[in-house]
Amino acid sequence: MDLVSQMQRQFVDYKNSLFREGFLDDQFKQLLQLQDESNPGFVVEVVSLFFQDSEKLLNNLATALQQQIVDYKQVDAYVHQFKGSSSSIGALKVKNECVAFRNYCDEKNRERCEKCLEQLKREYIAVKNKLGTLFQMERHILLRGGSIPLE
C-alpha cells in the first residue's frame, strides 16, 4: 500500500474512532455533508469558530464562578450557549457535560459548578485535540496530492 493510501486508511479509521468513542455525533456528519467543492474549508471554518467561541465562554465561566457572589443565571446562560454551539458542531461529550453543568447551576452549588467547569474544560480540550489531529491528517493527505476519503 503506498503512503497516501496508508494515510487515507488511517484518516478514516481515526475519524470512525471519534464517532465510536462518543467525541462526535451525527451532527458532525451533517457538517461534513455541507462541505463541497465550492466550500472546501467549511468544516474547518465552523470548527475554528467553535474553538474561539468556546475559549471565550470558558474564560467567562471561570470569571463568573470566581465572583464573591456568583450570578448563577449568568453562569447558566454561558453554559446554555456552550451547549448550543457544541451541539451544533456535534461535540457530543462537551454537550453532555454542559447538560450536567446546568443542573448544578439550578442548585446554585458553587463547588459542584467549579468541578463541572473543570470537567467541561477537559472534555473541550480533548475534542479540540482530536479534531486538530483529524484536520492535520487531512492536510497531510492533501499535501501529498491525495483526496480525502468520505468513508
Place this chain on the structure above:
Amino acid sequence: MACSSSSSPPTSIKGAAVDNEERPHVLAVDDSLVDRKLIERLLTNSACKVTTAENGQRAMELLGLGDGQHTINNRESINLIITDYWMPGMTGYELLKKIKESSDLKEIPVVIVSSENVPTRIKKCLEEGAQEFMLKPLQQSDVKKLRFHMMKLSKPTKSMPLPKSAHKF
C-alpha cells in the same frame, strides 16, 4: 458587528440552476456565530439568498424598524425570517411580536428555532403567529421543508414562471 450578507452565486448551488430573482431571501437571526455560519450554509445549499443578524435589535434595523440607517435594499424582498428563540437582549419571541405588530412586515413568515423542546414555549410562539417552531440543530431536510413553504406562501409580485426547483421538494 455589521451583519454579514453572503450568498454563493447560483453556479455553486447543487441541483437545478436558479437565477437570482427567483431565490428567496431569508433573514437569519442568531447570537451564535457558529449557528449563523451553519444556517447560512444550509440556506445557501437550498438556493436561498441569506442575510444574517446577530441579535433582534440588528434584525429590526435591517427590516427598517430601527433607526432606518442600514436597511436591506428593498426589505419587501425578505421572504422568510428565521430566528433563534433565546438571545440576550431581545428574544426571538419578542422579535416575532414586533414583526407581527408592524403593518409593513406582519405578512413575512417567521420561524422560531430553539435548542430546547418546551411545549409552552412552542405554543406561545405559534399563538403569536410564528409560521413554525423548529428544533436546533437544523438539518438540511428542515431547510428544504421551509423552502417549499416559502414557494407556496410567496405572493406573486410579477408573473413568474414556475420555479425550476420546486419539483425537487
